[in-house]
Amino acid sequence: MTARPRPDDLRLEEWLSGYFRPEPIPAGLARRIVRAATTMEETMKTIARTFSIQATRNGVALVARRRPAPSTGGAGGRAGGIGPAPEGRAGRAGASADRLAAQARRELREYLNGERSFFSVPVDLSALPEFQRRVLEETMRIPFGEARSYTWIARRIGRPRAVRAVGTALGRNPVPFIVPCHRVLRSDGSLGGYAFGLGMKRRLLELERATPLLEGCRSTHIVCRVGCGAAQRMRSDHRVVFGSVAEARTAGYRPCRVCRPAAA
Amino acid sequence: MNTDRTLMRQVVHRDERAFALLVERYGGRMLAVARRLLGSQADAEDAVQRAFLRCYLGAAGYRVEWAVSTWLYRILTNVCIDEMRRRRSRSTGSEALTRETAAAANGRGDSIDAVARLDVRRALRRVPREARILVTLRYVDGLSYGELARIRGISVNTVKSQLARARSILRGALGGGKGR
Numbered sequence: 001m002t003a004r005p006r007p008d009d010l011r012l013e014e015w016l017s018g019y020f021r022p023e024p025i026p027a028g029l030a031r032r033i034v035r036a037a038t039t040m041e042e043t044m045k046t047i048a049r050t051f052s053i054q055a056t057r058n059g060v061a062l063v064a065r066r067r068p069a070p071s072t073g074g075a076g077g078r079a080g081g082i083g084p085a086p087e088g089r090a091g092r093a094g095a096s097a098d099r100l101a102a103q104a105r106r107e108l109r110e111y112l113n114g115e116r117s118f119f120s121v122p123v124d125l126s127a128l129p130e131f132q133r134r135v136l137e138e139t140m141r142i143p144f145g146e147a148r149s150y151t152w153i154a155r156r157i158g159r160p161r162a163v164r165a166v167g168t169a170l171g172r173n174p175v176p177f178i179v180p181c182h183r184v185l186r187s188d189g190s191l192g193g194y195a196f197g198l199g200m201k202r203r204l205l206e207l208e209r210a211t212p213l214l215e216g217c218r219s220t221h222i223v224c225r226v227g228c229g230a231a232q233r234m235r236s237d238h239r240v241v242f243g244s245v246a247e248a249r250t251a252g253y254r255p256c257r258v259c260r261p262a263a264a
Numbered sequence: 265m266n267t268d269r270t271l272m273r274q275v276v277h278r279d280e281r282a283f284a285l286l287v288e289r290y291g292g293r294m295l296a297v298a299r300r301l302l303g304s305q306a307d308a309e310d311a312v313q314r315a316f317l318r319c320y321l322g323a324a325g326y327r328v329e330w331a332v333s334t335w336l337y338r339i340l341t342n343v344c345i346d347e348m349r350r351r352r353s354r355s356t357g358s359e360a361l362t363r364e365t366a367a368a369a370n371g372r373g374d375s376i377d378a379v380a381r382l383d384v385r386r387a388l389r390r391v392p393r394e395a396r397i398l399v400t401l402r403y404v405d406g407l408s409y410g411e412l413a414r415i416r417g418i419s420v421n422t423v424k425s426q427l428a429r430a431r432s433i434l435r436g437a438l439g440g441g442k443g444r
Contacts, residue, residue, distance in 0.1 A: 012435060019384040020403035022292035023299055026309060029291060030284035033316045041321060114318075145350060210314050212346040218417035236325040237335070240417035241342035243349035247394060251418050 043203045044112040047177070053108070055101040057093040059122035062174050063108070065196075107227070108177060114211040116227030117144045119178050128174070131159075135169040142183045145208040149187040171195055177204070212241040214261055216253045223248040228259035268332035275323040283320055290333060291316075294340050296404045300388070301344045301397065311347055315340040330414070333405065338415040341397055348393065387437035395426040399434075402427065 054062040103121045110116035123140070125133045134157045142148050150170075154163045170181040171193060182204040186192045194201035216223040217231060218238040223245060224231040242248040245255050245262045255261045266285060274282035294315065298308035318339050319326075326335055388396055394416070401407050401415065412423045 012431065012438065015380050015384050015438070016399070016403045016434075019381055020296055020300060020400065022404065023295035023308075025288065025291035025295065029309075029313070030280070030287040030316075033287070033313055033320060034280050034283065036313070037317045037320045040317070209350075210318070210343075212342060213349065216417055218414075221417075236322070237327050237330060237338075238417070239342075240338075241345050243345045243393065250392075251394060251416065251422065253417075 040203055040207065043200060044207070047200075048109060048112055051108075051177075053101050053104045055097045055104060056124045057096040057100070058126065059100060059124035060104045060175055060178055061124045061127065063104075063176050063178060064174070104178065110227055111177065111211075112207070114207060117208075117211055117213050118225055118227055121178070123175050123178060125175070125179075131157075131162075131165065132169040132172065135166050136173060136175075136179045136181075139170065139173075139181055139184060140179055142180060144180075144213060145211070147183045147185045147205065150184055150192065151187050153184060167193065183208075214242045214245065214248065216240045216242055216248055216251070221253045222256050223253040223261055224256040225259040225261045228256055230256055230258040269328060272323060272326050272332050275320060276326070278320075283316075286319070286332070286336075287316055290336055293404050294336065297337065297340060297400050298344055300400045300404070301341075302347060307347065311343045312340065315343045318343070331411065334407070334411045334414055337401055337405070337407065337411075341401070341415055345393075345397070383438055384434075387434050390437050391430045391433050395430040398423060398426050399430045 050065055051063055052066045053060060054064075100121060104119075107116055107119050107121055111119070125136055128136070135153055138153050138156050150163050150166045151160075153170075154160050154166045157166075159165070166184075170184055173179055173181040173195070176182070176195065182194060182201045184192065191198050191201055212226055214223055215226050215231065215234075216239070217234045218240060219235075222231075223242055240251075242251070242253070248255070266282075268286070268289070271282045271286050275286065291312065294312045295308055298311040298315075299305060302308050302311060315336070319336060322339075326332070388399070391399060397416065398412050401412055407415070409420045409423045409427075413420045416423075
């Protein structure tokens with residue numbers, strides 16, 4: 001290819017504006033978006049309404065669909081779903097369990113609203129058989145917004161032939177959402193199974209794709225992991241997404257000391 | 265008159281017609297931004313869809329002191345940056361590039377010659393990402409330095425210096441025939 005002379009400013013402007021022409025809009029785009037938004041919102045509301053959380057003093061031990069309430073006002077203050085729902089319990093252990101359950105409810109609500117990319121509440125898997133516990137612990141290492149295969153988990157826990165057992169262990173995950181069993185797919189990329197239906201699995205993956213990981217604040221110039229407690233009061237129009245801590249630094253932002261985004 | 269702000273007020277109340285008008289007004293430019301940043305048409309449509317979905321669900325968070333376009337572009341850039349982060353480990357748009365090369369060979373691209381189009385694309389790859397985002401927004405919709413600063417949460421001076429740097433890289437890459 002022959003070398004051209006350096007383009008003058010005018011020519012460069014012309015090339016650039018030609019290159020950045022608007023594209024035609026696909027037909028029915030608005031309608032598709034409204035439909036997707038409505039489904040997404042309904043799913044997340046359903047989860048928030050129909051799941052309840054139980055914790056021990058060591059961490060969250062159960063996130064489960066509640067049995068349909070016989071009537072409102074009955075079942076001992078559990079009517080709030082993952083909303084604030086104090087559960088009467090005696091003693092200091094009970095108090096710390098309640099605190100952890102409340103924290104889990106708050107974090108899960110934020111996660112479902114696309115405002116949180118990590119859970120900081122501890123999980124208590126101590127009551128589970130060893131194999132299942134190892135499967136679930138490995139599952140917790142899959143980064144937010146990504147997916148791994150059943151085979152990958154089996155290999156990581158040193159039981160490469162136990163792929164099917166991994167599937168079963170995940171299917172009985174007592175702490176769904178927080179232990180992200182929805183991030184485990186078949187090796188061919190298809191969804192595999194999910195205790196609450198494949199539609200929900202797909203929407204959770206889509207929710208995570210739509211939730212950013214790192215967010216900076218325009219006024220403080222601090223970059224946080226999305227969901228960091230220190231960033232909760234950030235005004236929505238002050239939020240700027242960054243691709244990495246390094247890029248945030250080039251824009252003059254420093255990493256938060258609370259959520260430590262560089263370690264994420 | 266359906267100004268942008270009037271439409272946004274209606275979108276807060278989930279007015280689908282108003283939302284469709286906004287999509288029609290900005291969809292083409294948003295697609296151009298996403299396409300230039302992400303490379304492939306499918307990824308661009310995904311990103312625009314996700315950005316508009318956030319606009320629809322998060323309309324209540326819109327503040328009137330923002331121009332609607334600035335607000336939309338900010339959401340879109342946020343989505344695109346996050347998408348680029350996700351695929352950093354994967355191989356980058358080589359497939360899209362092949363398609364573009366084929367299109368160039370078929371003589372598509374009427375307002376600038378197709379070869380120049382491909383060259384611009386290659387040259388842009390040498391521009392660091394934050395600066396490339398600014399160039400893209402600047403040329404797709406002629407956004408001002410102030411708007412660009414707002415969208416990326418940086419100072420106007422940083423915008424100016426990043427754009428100047430990008431132009432100088434582009435001028436060098438498009439003229440020298442280096443690295444072909």
